[in-house]
Structures are given as C-alpha cells and as structure tokens.
Amino acid sequence: MTKSVAKFILEAAGARLLGRTIASAAVSAVGSLFQAGAPLALGRAVDLFGRGDADGATLSVVTYVGLLGAARLAPVIATPFTMSVERRLVHTISHKVYAHALDLPYAYHLARRTGELGRTISEGVNACRSLLAMVLGLLPMAVEIVTAAGVLLHLFDASMFAAYVAFVAVYGVTFSLSMKGHRKTALHAHEQDGKASNLFIESLLNFETVKAFVAERAVMARLADLFGEAERRWLAHFSHAARNQIALTIVFTLSFGAIFALAVRRLQSGGPASDLLIVALYLAQVIRPIEHFTSIWRELIRSSAQVERMLVILSEETEAQRASGGADLPGDAPLSLRVEGLWHSHHPGHPTLRDVSFTLPPGGTLAVVGPSGGGKSTLARLLFRFHEPERGAIFVDGVAIEDLDLRALRGALALVPQDCVLFNETLVDNIRFARPEATRAEIEEAMRAAGLDEVLARLPQGEETIVGERGLRLSGGEKQRVAIARALLKRPRLLVLDEATSSLDTRTERLIQERIASVSAGVTRFIVAHRLSTIVDADEILVLEDGAIVERGPHDALLAADGRYAQMWAAQRREDAEVAPALEPA
Known part of the structure; x- marks a missing residue:
C-alpha cells in the first residue's frame, strides 16, 4: 500500500473508526493465540498416551479441541464490529468521493467519460473496504507467526528456531523480488476493463440511438475487441502471478524439508515422539498465514492501484476550491x-x-x-x-x-x-429538485405556469408518473415544460x-x-x-x-x-x- 493510499484511508477513517478497527483486530488476534497454543496440547496428549496416562491424554485432547473452537469463535465475535467498521468506512469515503465528483468543474465532466468515472469511483471505494479488511487480518497472522517462532525456540534448540526464521525471511525476500511488475500489469488490466465498461454504460445511456441505427452488433463487436485486449492483459498479469507462486513453492518445499530433517535428527537422538508432530502442526499452521499474507500482498497491490486511480480524481480542483470565499448576493431583488x-x-x-x-x-x-x-x-x-x-x-x-x-x-x-435531462423519478420530484422545501401550492403554481396541467391530464399516473431514464418517457415539449416549472419554482x-x-x-x-x-x-x-x-x-x-x-x-x-x-x-x-x-x- 502506497503512502498516499494509506494516508487517504487513515484520514477518511478518523480516530474513532481507527480505534474500533484496532479493537476488532485485537479480538481476532486473541483467537490466533488460541490457535497457536493448540498444537502444544495435542503434543502433550501424544506423550501422555505413550506413558499410559489415558485420563491426562484425554484432558489434553479436550483442551486441544477447546482451543481450536475458541480460535474460531474469536473472529466470529469480532465480525459485527469488523463489518460495522467496513461499512462506516465505505459510507464515509463514498460520501467524500461523490461530493468531490459532483463539485468538479463543468469542463472536467465534458472531457471525462461518465462510465469510466463511475467505474473508477466504484472500484476505488470497494478497494478501500478490501484494504481495511486485509489490514484487519494482518495482526492475527503476525501473532500466529511470532507465537510459532517462540514455541519452537522454547521447545527445541537454536538451530530449529534459526531454520524457521530463515524460512520466513527467504520466503519474504523471494516474494518481494517476484512481485516486481505485478502492480503495473494489474493497473494496465484495470484500465482496459474501464474502457470496456465505459463503452457498455454509454451504450445503455444512449440505447435509443443504438436501436435507431441498429448498431447493437457494432457495439458488441467493439466490446469484444476491448474485452479481448483486457483478457490478454489479465493473462499477462496472472502469468506473472503464477511465476511468482512457482518460486514461492520451491522455497516452501526446500525450507520445510530442512526443518523436518532437523526434527527427525532430534527424534533419532532420543527426543520425544511428539516433537515431530508439533513441528508438523506448527509448520502446517504457520504456512497458512504466510501464504495468506502473500495473497493479501497481491490484493494490496491490486486494490492500491484502484484507489490510486480514484485519488487522481480527488486531486482535481473542485469548483468550491476554485471559487471559495467569494462575495455573497444579498437580498432577493432582480439582478443586473x-x-x-x-x-x-x-x-x-x-x-x-x-x-x-x-x-x-x-x-x-x-x-x-x-x-x-x-x-x-x-x-x-x-x-x-x-x-x-x-x-x-x-x-x-x-x-x-x-x-x-x-x-x-x-x-x-x-x-x-x-x-432538458430529467432524473428517473416522478414528474413532481423532478420539479421539486429546484427547491426541496417548496410548498405544495408553490409547486402547483409553477406547474400551471409551465402548462403542465394539460400534460398531467394525459399521463396515466399524473404527477406521480415516473419519467424514465433522462426523461425519455416524455416528449421533448413535455420535458421542456418540466424544466420551465423547475426553473420558476427556484x-x-x-x-x-x-x-x-x-x-x-x-x-x-x-x-x-x-x-x-x-x-x-x-x-x-x-x-x-x-x-x-x-x-x-x-x-x-x-x-x-x-x-x-x-x-x-x-x-x-x-x-x-x-x-x-x-x-x-x-x-x-x-x-x-x-x-x-x-x-x-x-
């Protein structure tokens, strides 16, 4: 995650939301501690069974099962808090971005593709939610990895601990080196998807023109070309990811072989049989958060690229910024x-x-x-x-x-x-848009002045008639009358x-x-x-x-x-x- 993306999310979240985020992650981290302690209980049970202590072994097995259950219960308890944090962050960021987009200058909207703008904002907001969810998962994973290292250091000699640390370090370095270029391929693929999405949305917005010119096949042919290019770019992205995974798998296999070799050597020198089981359980337990971390890192790169595209929009100067602090126009008299x-x-x-x-x-x-x-x-x-x-x-x-x-x-x-372009709402809602606080009498006066009384008599639901996308259920003259009524109501x-x-x-x-x-x-x-x-x-x-x-x-x-x-x-x-x-x- 880049500094600009992290700064944006932190500022959007605020102190209160960050506090709830940390509390939620802490609850999940407690579950990771239970998960990390479970292999010790199972190893103890194996040793007790070997000594003939069935009651003690049974108690250890019950403890093992209880720790696993508690480990799974902790994130479930944290889920309502986690989801409330995610939804609040989404709403906060959505409000900020939508307000900024609406306040962008007229010239910006003339030059920008509506479909691409909408997709960039939607993907950016969802990416912020994904980033928060991933960050919430980092603390529990770190707890599992560190706890496993501590247990191995306590139970075994320094060579086992060193082998474990070396595995984590080599795995991390290999992952870091293999991820070069991953973000760039993801960004190119998303840009191509944006072009295809924009063409589709514009075709829907202008469906009347598409149908009038029987251009459905031409639009679909163009979409096929754009989707084809997007597929090629995504293939390059996933091929890059596959090469990364092959390198990580090799590191994983060699490292686990070395660690198990040390465990077998200890067993041959008279160590308890449970040592081999404990090593196997901890390695199996640790590889899950490590592999999860690598997938999270890939998702961080992909989501950060989406947020950065949205931040480009937020970097545009708004009309409020350009013309803030100006003079007012007091009174209600006609202007010169x-x-x-x-x-x-x-x-x-x-x-x-x-x-x-x-x-x-x-x-x-x-x-x-x-x-x-x-x-x-x-x-x-x-x-x-x-x-x-x-x-x-x-x-x-x-x-x-x-x-x-x-x-x-x-x-x-x-x-x-x-x-005149109208919202896909009722006719009276389109008029009230000019002044939401207007009284019923004022709305009726504006409608009469615009000659809408004749139009209302012809419409099936009268003023409650839904005018359709951009007002297409009304004729050009009827839309102009609505626009006149709206202006007069203002x-x-x-x-x-x-x-x-x-x-x-x-x-x-x-x-x-x-x-x-x-x-x-x-x-x-x-x-x-x-x-x-x-x-x-x-x-x-x-x-x-x-x-x-x-x-x-x-x-x-x-x-x-x-x-x-x-x-x-x-x-x-x-x-x-x-x-x-x-x-x-x-």
Missing part, C-alpha cells in the same frame, strides 16, 4: 448584468465569442438571436461559470462573477436549457432561457411565454431564442453571428434598420406562411 469585452474559445484559435459587450438592467429582458453555432448558448453558460472566459468580464449587480461565491451566484440564477433573480420552448408548437409556445412573463414579472430575463416572434417584447435584442454582435436594439428599431435581423424576421414569416396551410384540416 453587465458584460464587457468577452472572448471565449472552445478550440484554440477559433473564438466562439468575440468582444461581446452589453448591459441588462434589473428586471429587464435581453434576447440573443442568430444562426446556430454563433455562440448564443456558450454566452448563457458563461453566466453560470460553466466555462471561464479568455478575456473580458461579467458583472452581476456590479460585482465580477469570479469574485462571487459560486454557490451564491448559481443559487440566484435559473437555467432552462434547450435539451424563484431566480435572473432567469436564463436557452431556447426553452423550441420543442413546443407555436400556439403552446405563445401561451407558455405569456405565463412565464406573468409569473416572472420583475425578474431579470436573459433569453436565447430561435423563433423571433417570442422575443418581440424584449427590451434589447442582440444579433450574434460568428461570436460577434452584428446588430442590437429593440424589435421595432431592428426591423426599421432593415439589416440582418429584418432578414431573419422576413424568412421566418415566410416559413410560417408556408407551414400554416399544411396544418389546416382538409
């Missing part, structure tokens, strides 16, 4: 927004936003329109600090957002994205609508826009829109193309300017006129 000279690039040398500047007063409405890929959604996400600008600044109520506490900033904003001071009604038909869109305007009256609104008819009442409209503002102003002024906005307006009017006859009943 000011953007100055904003530049941002998703790819070096290809700016998504170029020198964007605007001002949005408290309670005002600003709309951003333009062709796809022009940087509209990127601008909306910069307000939440999902991305960091390369140049320029964003001010909320006159304070630069990098100087604000990140939770305070996001707590005052609400986002309705174009692509009572934001700045509402960001990123094409929030793009999946709705024109009539429903207008109705919900009116309801949103009514419920969010006085709230500052930042709207990214595709349909220009939905933002005609905005205080200011920005036309964004290739990341730059090419026009700005209210709706009427932009039409009068007869520029890019007017062209977009005319094009959408023509499209609406062409679509309208097709929608009329025959």
Whole structure:
C-alpha cells in the first residue's frame, strides 16, 4: 500500500473508526493465540498416551479441541464490529468521493467519460473496504507467526528456531523480488476493463440511438475487441502471478524439508515422539498465514492501484476550491448584468465569442438571436461559470462573477436549457429538485405556469408518473415544460432561457411565454431564442453571428434598420406562411 493510499484511508477513517478497527483486530488476534497454543496440547496428549496416562491424554485432547473452537469463535465475535467498521468506512469515503465528483468543474465532466468515472469511483471505494479488511487480518497472522517462532525456540534448540526464521525471511525476500511488475500489469488490466465498461454504460445511456441505427452488433463487436485486449492483459498479469507462486513453492518445499530433517535428527537422538508432530502442526499452521499474507500482498497491490486511480480524481480542483470565499448576493431583488469585452474559445484559435459587450438592467429582458453555432448558448453558460472566459468580464449587480461565491451566484440564477435531462423519478420530484422545501401550492403554481396541467391530464399516473431514464418517457415539449416549472419554482433573480420552448408548437409556445412573463414579472430575463416572434417584447435584442454582435436594439428599431435581423424576421414569416396551410384540416 502506497503512502498516499494509506494516508487517504487513515484520514477518511478518523480516530474513532481507527480505534474500533484496532479493537476488532485485537479480538481476532486473541483467537490466533488460541490457535497457536493448540498444537502444544495435542503434543502433550501424544506423550501422555505413550506413558499410559489415558485420563491426562484425554484432558489434553479436550483442551486441544477447546482451543481450536475458541480460535474460531474469536473472529466470529469480532465480525459485527469488523463489518460495522467496513461499512462506516465505505459510507464515509463514498460520501467524500461523490461530493468531490459532483463539485468538479463543468469542463472536467465534458472531457471525462461518465462510465469510466463511475467505474473508477466504484472500484476505488470497494478497494478501500478490501484494504481495511486485509489490514484487519494482518495482526492475527503476525501473532500466529511470532507465537510459532517462540514455541519452537522454547521447545527445541537454536538451530530449529534459526531454520524457521530463515524460512520466513527467504520466503519474504523471494516474494518481494517476484512481485516486481505485478502492480503495473494489474493497473494496465484495470484500465482496459474501464474502457470496456465505459463503452457498455454509454451504450445503455444512449440505447435509443443504438436501436435507431441498429448498431447493437457494432457495439458488441467493439466490446469484444476491448474485452479481448483486457483478457490478454489479465493473462499477462496472472502469468506473472503464477511465476511468482512457482518460486514461492520451491522455497516452501526446500525450507520445510530442512526443518523436518532437523526434527527427525532430534527424534533419532532420543527426543520425544511428539516433537515431530508439533513441528508438523506448527509448520502446517504457520504456512497458512504466510501464504495468506502473500495473497493479501497481491490484493494490496491490486486494490492500491484502484484507489490510486480514484485519488487522481480527488486531486482535481473542485469548483468550491476554485471559487471559495467569494462575495455573497444579498437580498432577493432582480439582478443586473453587465458584460464587457468577452472572448471565449472552445478550440484554440477559433473564438466562439468575440468582444461581446452589453448591459441588462434589473428586471429587464435581453434576447440573443442568430444562426446556430454563433455562440448564443456558450454566452448563457458563461453566466453560470460553466466555462471561464479568455478575456473580458461579467458583472452581476456590479460585482465580477469570479469574485462571487459560486454557490451564491448559481443559487440566484435559473437555467432552462434547450435539451432538458430529467432524473428517473416522478414528474413532481423532478420539479421539486429546484427547491426541496417548496410548498405544495408553490409547486402547483409553477406547474400551471409551465402548462403542465394539460400534460398531467394525459399521463396515466399524473404527477406521480415516473419519467424514465433522462426523461425519455416524455416528449421533448413535455420535458421542456418540466424544466420551465423547475426553473420558476427556484424563484431566480435572473432567469436564463436557452431556447426553452423550441420543442413546443407555436400556439403552446405563445401561451407558455405569456405565463412565464406573468409569473416572472420583475425578474431579470436573459433569453436565447430561435423563433423571433417570442422575443418581440424584449427590451434589447442582440444579433450574434460568428461570436460577434452584428446588430442590437429593440424589435421595432431592428426591423426599421432593415439589416440582418429584418432578414431573419422576413424568412421566418415566410416559413410560417408556408407551414400554416399544411396544418389546416382538409
């Protein structure tokens, strides 16, 4: 176990949990003492039988059986304490790692594979539990080995003790040398397993796409390739382990032969017959913890590699660490927004936003329109600090957002994205997610404002309907209504609508826009829109193309300017006129 892994587990366990761990190991160690004393009782019984003392021999046999029973009872008594320690450690570490993963920056999650991240965390947490269980088993094994050495030194001469110590030392050195490279092969094998697991999880998450393109065979072919490579790496790992075991077996055989030769020599020189039995019992008894120790060491290497992969995630800077100690946003009044000279690039040398500047007063409405890929959604996400600008600044109520506490900033904003992803819970639970303490009346008001009353009437279980993985049991328009209700329930001071009604038909869109305007009256609104008819009442409209503002102003002024906005307006009017006859009943 590396120092970093040991330090992490010790810090996660804490003093109280470590105390319970030591107490549990001590109880198991008492059982090891009983186990170590049992061969002496059996050897005594053999000697007494040889002298004709049947009663004394019987008592010694009973003592032998009692010691074996006590040796097995001790770890059973310790089991509830051991398991409670393991479960508490798992829960503590899981809470710490999950909280850290959720607090990682938006950009980290964009670059990281979800399946691989989940597998790394799951394996790392389970590896911590395994490491604790192995450490708990080390003390009893050490007690058995040391006790056996003490008994051999007491009963026999120094040569027997020296042979025993030499056996343990040579066995340990051989094991240490043979384990070189074992950790590396294990790490490579786990990485390949992670790739296969990630592909499988992503295929499950995107099952609709897989089925729509009849790509099951292609996915399985790719999985077969990944599993094949994983098998080759695991084969290399286990072959390495097998070579290690062969070397250890040779050491074991030669050492035991030498020790038994000394015992036979003692017997030939007039020693008691029980000596040979005692040596056989102790060697058989000692080899179990020694071999167990070697298997534990291999498991330590494998589990440490898994924990180290998890520690790489924990080494990533979280948003709380990056933006801790910032200013708060007191009050509940609508926020003002000011953007100055904003530049941002998703790819070096290809700016998504170029020198964007605007001002949005408290309670005002600003709309951003333009062709796809022009940087509209990127601008909306910069307000939440999902991305960091390369140049320029964003001010909320006159304070630069990098100087604000990140939770305070996001707590005052609400986002309705174009692509709304829901939890596989009830519809009302997805809405309550925005503000768990909200009253029933507040939830119903938000649902009405989002037009969900019509949706609820069609759903079989109403608001208790389970929406499915990522909300796939709902249509795109129904998911958007849930997202709108969730945002309104949050009572934001700045509402960001990123094409929030793009999946709705024109009539429903207008109705919900009116309801949103009514419920969010006085709230500052930042709207990214595709349909220009939905933002005609905005205080200011920005036309964004290739990341730059090419026009700005209210709706009427932009039409009068007869520029890019007017062209977009005319094009959408023509499209609406062409679509309208097709929608009329025959």
